Amino acid sequence: MGQQSPILSLEHVSKEFYGNVVLHDVSFDLRAGEILGLVGENGAGKTTLMRILFGMPVIAETGGYKGKVSIDGNEVNFASPFAALDAGIGMVHQEFSLIPGFTTTENIVLNRESMKATFLNDVFGDRMSILDRPQMKQRAESAIAKLGVKLDPDMIISEMPVGHKQFTEIAREINREKTRILVLDEPTAVLTESEAEVLLTALRNLAKLGIAIIFISHRLHEVVSVADRIVVLRDGLAVKDTPVAGVSVRDIASWMVGRSLAADAVRGDEKREFGPEILSVEHLWVDMPGETVRDINFTVKKGEILGFGGLAGQGKLGIPNGIMGLFAAGGTVRLHGKDVPLEEPRTALEMGMAFVSEDRRGVGLLLDESLRWNIAFTAMQIQGKYLKPIIGKLLTIRDEAGMKKLTDEYIEILDIKCTGSSQKAKELSGGNQQKICLAKAFAVQPDLLFVSEPTRGIDVGAKKLVLDTLHKYNREFGMTIVMVSSELEELRSICDRIAIVDEGRIAGILPPTAEMAEFGLLMSGEKTEAAQGADRG
Amino acid sequence: MDKIKQFVTDFGWPRVIIFFFLLALFIAAPFVGVRIDASISDMLNRFGQNMLFVLAMVPMIQSGCGLNFGLSIGIIAGLIGSTMSVQFGLTGFLGFFGAVGFAIPFAIIFGWLYGMLLNKVKGEEMTIAMYVGFAGVMFMCIMWLVLPYTAPTMVWGYAGKGLRTTITVEGFFRQVLNEFLAIRIGDSFVFPTGMLLFVAFCTFLVWLFMRTKTGTALTAVGSNPDYARASGISSDRMRTVSVIISTVLGAVGIVVYQQSYGFIQLYTAPLQMPFAAVAAILIGGASVNKASMVNVLIGAFLFQGLLTMTPSVINSALKTDISEVIRIIVSNGIIIYALTRKMKVAK
Amino acid sequence: MSGNKTLGRFFSENAVVIIFVLITLAAIPPSGLSIPYIVQEMITRLGRNTFLVLALILPIYAGMGLNFGMTLGAMSGQIGLILAINWNITGVEGLAFAALIGTPISVMMGYIAGAVLNRAKGREMVTGYILAFFINGVYQFVVLYMMGAIFPIRNPAIVLSRGYGIRNTLNLQGVRQSLDTLFMLKVGPYLIPVATFIVIAGLCVFVVWFKKTKLGQDMRAVGHDMAVAQAAGIPVDRTRIIAIIISTVLANFGQIIFLQNMGNMATYNAHDQTSFFAVAAILVGGASVKKAAISNVFIGVILLHVLFVVTPRAGQNLFGSAMIGEYFRQFIGYGVIALTLVLYAWKARQNTARARESLRGGTAGGAK
């Protein structure tokens, strides 16, 4: 197999989004029948890489990429995913792309159905052909057989367990005769352990048939068990490209998170004293789509900054959303010893908590309204601020002047770049929008502030300002902060403790000074001794 | 040049075209023997008559319920109010305000029920509102026949029961607002001061309401329901409030309409009324999810202007009754334009 | 408890049909109409209306909801009929002529409607409804002002006395019931328009066959999930336009069948309530915004029209006013559309909630 030329090779691939380098000079090869494990933290560039490979329009829209992608030695540059499909690349996405009301067979052969021509083809085109259902079923069965799993070809997708849906997706890609390269993006994320095991076996079967597979997973032990070779991406660089034999999970974890020295610099040796316990959470579950929280327990002390880290989809985002009442949740949450009723955002706000949502444009802002509205709204609604009585106190209306004053203050403090307090929120850049979200939360002067992904999608300067602001409010006003972020570095730079969430549970709580590899292992679902110690303490 | 272009884009092509069309009609009017003063008087009158219906669109658009195709629910409440007022023999201002007073409680109850219904069907509000409105009108058709009204001016003479299709309010509250402080210039120009004052007062109240805490919350719900929820606002409650206000405005609107028009029109008359109001506010520049007082004023003015001027001018110019067709095409065209436009913005 | 639940669910899923059967049964005795009379009426009305109602199926299949824009097809059919009367083409040939003229017009109308609805995804129904109003304006412009003025009309009997524009009511003497009487079968006391039913049966066969084609499958896929269909390479917008075109063409045929049975045509109003009656019928038959079968059409036409036949008489006998029955049936028509839409929207929300709840139960259980 060694002398075989690669089917797919990437040479010096780079990509930047608006000056932000997300991939830098990535090169690797893939041979027929080989399984390549691709690992990396969120934002390491995996998704972008796959988008380039799959010809997603977003790449071309943002200025294309540099470097060379070739298949069988010929350079390709796909204009659309369909071109990639024609070239033999199959992709299984994280979200199911299946039609729930259709059967397995119908989904496997979707838009590639076997057909029998009718006389009407000549009149109205090929779509007037009759479907050849027996043939379709046969093809579906053969694809399923190739996978080596048990799957009922006549079952309706919506009635299937998740694992079967995942198999259906893969079977669909295999069903394309041309498919020689299969890309699987976190295929095991939604599966139970035994289902995942079956999937891995199926992948090995496929590899034996000569299909090359790129396997993306955060479950490192799966990668180690199934892959022949592994490529580690970090900050857009392919930091490691090595055969998997002899590599341990721990090695990979440290390659994944290992950072250049610059990042660790921020922290001084400040002594931290905290007040009494302010928030305690027991057995919290949150039904947030894509970020399910299963069973979370933790406490926060007054004046502390607690960080939540972990990979996307593991549930860390569900924690603040659940406590603030935005999604269905259960369990016990106590603030200052008083029970916080769940699923009631108003009470949560009234009790003195505030939340900066990760979904800035979706939840955080009134995009079509002025900055004044955005900043003052919550304070107005919850605390009755920025209202003034008119006609002898018969009626109270908005105090536009007060709102303007407040907004101008925050524009000053947070250095928000805008044309004025009446500008519309949608016209601001991402970083400035984030500052508006923070201002909104500060305006209600909360005892406890939840901040979710505060630096997502904003530039470096703004990032620093946001983090410094949080730091300042904590130190100067004693604001207790719970911060959720995918960026471990940023958590380490300002948090007092960092909890890593994996599969809806806290895998461990570490001090920010802990070794990077420890964090990496926790994220991959491996229990470490250090973390267990911290957990107990 | 660019400035003009920008202005036109902001103002919207349909409005600019309709505005110039209206202008052209005014210019053409004297040449085809249509009196301008009579036209303006007529236009002001219609403007006042219909303004509240257009205004009624605002709260629901702002709260994200879309265009209120079910405005007829409010109109029905207004009809109940005015028929009760006539039944009890109230006359003059007492008759008018009596009608409004009887109508409002019904409007609140209907609006509350209607609002709760719309909360159950988020995303499908407009189609359902339309059919709920239709069904309500047909149900009331039965009620008009059955309810025990006895005032001789209202019931069918030969049967002694069942309300007439058209009831005159002459001697009750006909033109009480229009005549109040009315200014007459010449034979054919009347400025209906009272009605316009009343309408302006209602508009001011709505304007004020939109500035209260509740009004602000309501707008936020329409602008981004998730943001509002995260700020502790119950979007269902705000939507219900907006539906109630819209329904009340519809109820008051029909009474204003009746006093000016002089007749109460029952049975299937309210069926098509919401469409005119919807078209008017859209012509005024509102979209399916954003509307302001300016949209209401411009919309009611342009639309009613069009309705007044096209029949008189076009018909005398072309000697044919083509204006009705123009009205259908323009008003429905503008609604389609608005319904298909938002998709682009959402993208 | 679970038995109760299934019964409850059965009721809620068929609520509209059940309510309707009850109202209808209750209204028959007070109407004083004989059963044979009602049966004969039903046979006639099935022939008259079924084709129009069947035209609604494909857009539902393609996930576009109830095609209120079918009125566009009805107007095309009317233009075909006007021309047939103009040229004095009579008999079944006259109907065929009208249909052949109406078809290209309705294809064009369907294309316009489909393109407009594609720009209004998520609110197809209300847009289709308004679009019907809009095109009605255009239709009036063409028929009332252009015909006889710009398009020559050679039959003075159908032109208004002012010299242009078509009269408000057209006598369809030449084609009246020509399809119905083509092959009339007498079974017992009942007259059955066999030819009409053969045409309807042909359409049913077409619908069943169409569902088996690639295009039918694509429509189903688009109806279930546009995003997935798009990702799989199915041309979503095009497929939706085709669904609307077919529906519009069928409505064109349907309106011609409807009018030949009526024998008269109100030039400017005949299409006003086409979509209302058709939509009400299919919903009464148990269809929803997302699901419709041929059986829904037949059940619906029968139920709705029995009610339509009996209510005016029942109103007359119970309340001494025929108008009450007249209003009542309109109320029922609008009410049933509103009710079905409400039930559907409400149920859809409940189902998503239920689906998520079951997911949560598992995780909450797992938490212990």
Add this chain to the structure above:
Amino acid sequence: MKQIVDKKTMVRRLLIRLALVVVYAGLVMLTFVLGKGHSLIIDNKDLDDGTLTAAMDGNLVSIDGREASEVYPGDRIMEAVKGQTHTVAIEDMSGGNRIERRITLPLGEDTLLVSIPKLIAGVTPAVEVFVPLNVAPPSESESESKNEFTSPDAVPLEPLPTP
């Protein structure tokens, strides 16, 4: 989605589609010809030039085998027919003398005059176009209305530019 269809199929399809368009047009014409209705005015009058006179006793006239009607001298009856070729059977009411004649009608005309004396005498053509007497006024008003409608283009009927 572009279906990959080879050139030969494309040509075949184009031909078939063109043929269908022709067939469609043919069908329109066929239904036109077959379904074209005519009103026959069956006239039993002396001819103007006096060459033929109406049968004195009256006739029983039946078209295409329909129920016969009695036509006395000076009578006119109306019959609606479909298509262009018809058989007219004329039976002398007194003598029982029966004549059958085939008549062919011009396609473009709605109302036609059929003269029984001509049919009996075998004069061709027995059918002529019926010119109603009060034909003048409509043409006048028509020209007027056309003048009115030279201008509606000036009216913006579509004030909705699609952006």
